[in-house]
Amino acid sequence: MNLRGLVSVTGKPGLFKLVGQNKGGFILESLDNAKVKTVINLSNTKMATLEDITIYGEEEEIRLLDIFETLKAGELEVPSAKADGNTLREFFRQAAPGHDESRVYSSDIKKVISWYAIIKELPLFDEETPEPISE
Incomplete structure (x- = not known):
């Protein structure tokens, strides 16, 4: 089971795939059918990889x-x-x-x-x- 790169974000339902990083934070893509991309900043949001939970x-x-x-x-x-x-x-x-x-x-x-x-x-x-x- 390769779940590397899959993360949970505090306060957001579902799971996300880590797709990149920019100056603003980490770029995540939702794993639902919408495939919505979001940027989260670790200074105000917590993120945990499934491997670490x-x-x-x-x-x-x-x-x-x-x-x-x-x-x-x-x-x-x-x-x-x-x-x-x-x-x-x-x-x-x-x-x-x-x-x-x-x-x-x-x-x-x-x-x-x-x-x-x-x-x-x-x-x-x-x-x-x-x-x-x-x-």
Whole structure:
């Protein structure tokens, strides 16, 4: 799964692809059908790559990519992001065993489900992650 360059922006729904950088900030393209390009400035907006996002765990943090790999295996039925809290929590106990239930909220689970729905349709989802560039 090659999700390098995919980011989440605080305060903006959905996911974005990092397409460039200019004097004003980073140029992002939405992953929806509209393909809207936006420039964000990191001085007033926070951005996180999907590779760097983790979920609170009881013992150690759980990488978002590991959760996506579990979902990609297809053994779990992914509920709608609009499902009730109990359904979401039961699903997440299987998708991310060992997550800290007191610090991972239903809104977090909904976000993971909605992001998964976006990325599973992308060609990047089935690509291998490129090796980091060593100097």
